[in-house]
Amino acid sequence: MAEQETGSGSQEPVAGKVYVDGLTPCVPSSAWRGSVSAHLFVAPYTNLLILHEFADKLGLRRSWFQKGKRMPHYDVTPGKWRQAVAAGAVLVARKQMVEVLHQWDRYRSAAKEKT
Secondary structure, three states, X not given: OOXXXXXXXXXXXXXXXXXXXOOEEOXXXXXXXXXXXXXEXXXXXXXHHHHHHHHHHHOOOHHHOEOOOOOOEEEEOHHHHHHHHHOXXXXXXXXXXXXXXXXXXXXXXXXXXXX
């Protein structure tokens, strides 16, 4: 893989932008036939419509959106990954993606405390 495809970006994720991490190996399943994938996502406090509008531009179906997961996201194939980067998604390293995952955990915990 080229350096760009490994997700070597170092930008700190912030609200209002769409991010994609690097392509990584995955286990094919009945729902996913590919051998590599990446995640298209936003930071907490970002309206999810921003993510959905970006995904629409890439031709991703709304039914592919994974809301129930710890971090709302779309899985993307290598071809869609390249389209996402070309369309302006910010490439982040795995470390930054994991930080956003933890941000989502904190966001959801705070929301539960308010109820």
